[in-house]
Amino acid sequence: MKQISVFIENEKGELAAVTKLLADNCVNLKALCIADSVDYGILRIATDEVDVAVNALVSGGYLVKVTDVLVVKTEDKAGSLAKIMAALGSEIDVEYAYAFTSSEPNVSLMVFRVGDNDKALAALRAAGINATL
């Protein structure tokens, strides 16, 4: 999946401004996560309207980066994440991860940003886990 990362200053109203810009461009957010530091935050979003969203953000003067991330489909029950992590093992470097729910019943979706997508994909598939790029 193509994920969009947006650099935002750690100031009041910044997130409101970004989300308003996306709303004005009819971008529907499927998932979202914010990493924060002292001075700034990185907003990461998943959407079907990637090109529209990137164009709107760049025109709005934002720093934007599109990254390929892994999406893992798993059962919505205890132990699912542990199973994924076990499959990734200690070889694969996970930069960050976040979860969102699916419209399908009993299905949970996880986003992973890893050091090596192909290696991670192979490892997950070998363990019988439904993962896509």
Added chain:
Amino acid sequence: MNNYYQKEIETASPEEIRAIQNAKIVHQVAHVYANVKYYRDLMDAKGVKPEDIKSVDDICKLPFLSKADLREAYPYGLLGMPLSECVRIHSTSGTTGKRVVAFYTQHDIDLWDDCVARAIVAAGGTKEDVCQIAYGFGLFTGGAGLNGGSHKVGCLTLPMSSGNTERQIAFMRDLGATILCCTPSYAAYIGETLKEMGLTPDDIQLKAGIFGAEPWTEEMRRDIEKSLGIKAYDIYGLTETSGPGVAFECSEQTGMHINEDHFYAEIIDPNTLEPLPYGSKGELVFTSLDKEAFPLLRYRTRDICILNRCKCGCGRTFVKMCKPMGRSDDMLIIRGVNVFPSQIETVLLEQGYTPNYRIELDRVNNTDTFDIYVEMSPEQFGDTIKEVATKEKELASAMKTMLGINPKMHLVAPKTIERSEGKAVRVIDKRKLHD
């Protein structure tokens, strides 16, 4: 406390000092004209001949020298003696392409040491004292300058250099140091450390401190005096003229006496370059009257100050300069190190950043904080905190190499650094450096 190192000259009448200066300047201009091609060319371009300079009143006919000249002439262009006669080199804290090197003959070292010795004696120093030097030793003039002066006075000298504060305090206590020489911010830090160690001024034997190389206020003086139980004296100088000791404070603590038998001081309007009468605020200009190896004439210090010829309670007759009140250029003094915004710009361009940046300076617990905000380009933006932090670290390290001190770097989004009239506002200095 009216102690003098060289009483005769330090208390000479203004007429006597004038006569000495007049004799020296004639000789010095002849020396420079004969041996320093760079300055001879400047004089020729201005149509001034050595015989036009008959007294210090004629100094205003001479061309100025600035830091730009010193860089252009790097390294030997302003050398006045054969290298075989030179015994030492010092350098400013500047860096690549911006470095200024100064040369000294043994005669130059001797007169510099005399100047510093006058400062130490004015602060109450005698051969009975133990003088702890916590200025940096090396190319920086602070350590070597105070060391030489302390030897001349006959103090038992502790050449500690800066850093390792607990060891400084241990030596101070064990060996009974009575005089401390360092930057005012380091003196303040030693005072704080003393307190943190559970000690009071009664646990040390310090009586005086000689502090310089960076701006400090009267408030900071009082804090240091209280925390260390001493009387704190200011000292002024710059590598271009020799080092610390060009001017020094006496027990009156109302300005620094300029060693006028070695350095002729002028105040000029930094815009028109016209000399201003004593008592006017303007840029300080020094002419070295008897240095051999690096004999700068009319060197523009860029320090803004006032000269005062009032009779001083200490008995010295040398003209007094106030603490520098600011700069006529954009040089910043951060933790005692000279920093030009252009150096920061150079690093940013070298590292592939745009020159849109903001410097923020503050003074927290008497120590300078130094933050630089830089705009990132879309190519430089990674999508993890780690990548941004790594870039900030790399940039800080490149800055440290160029400037000699470590800033805290902050990468920010494009167009977030405010511009005034299309130009970025570069420096926000929240430090209270001047009274």
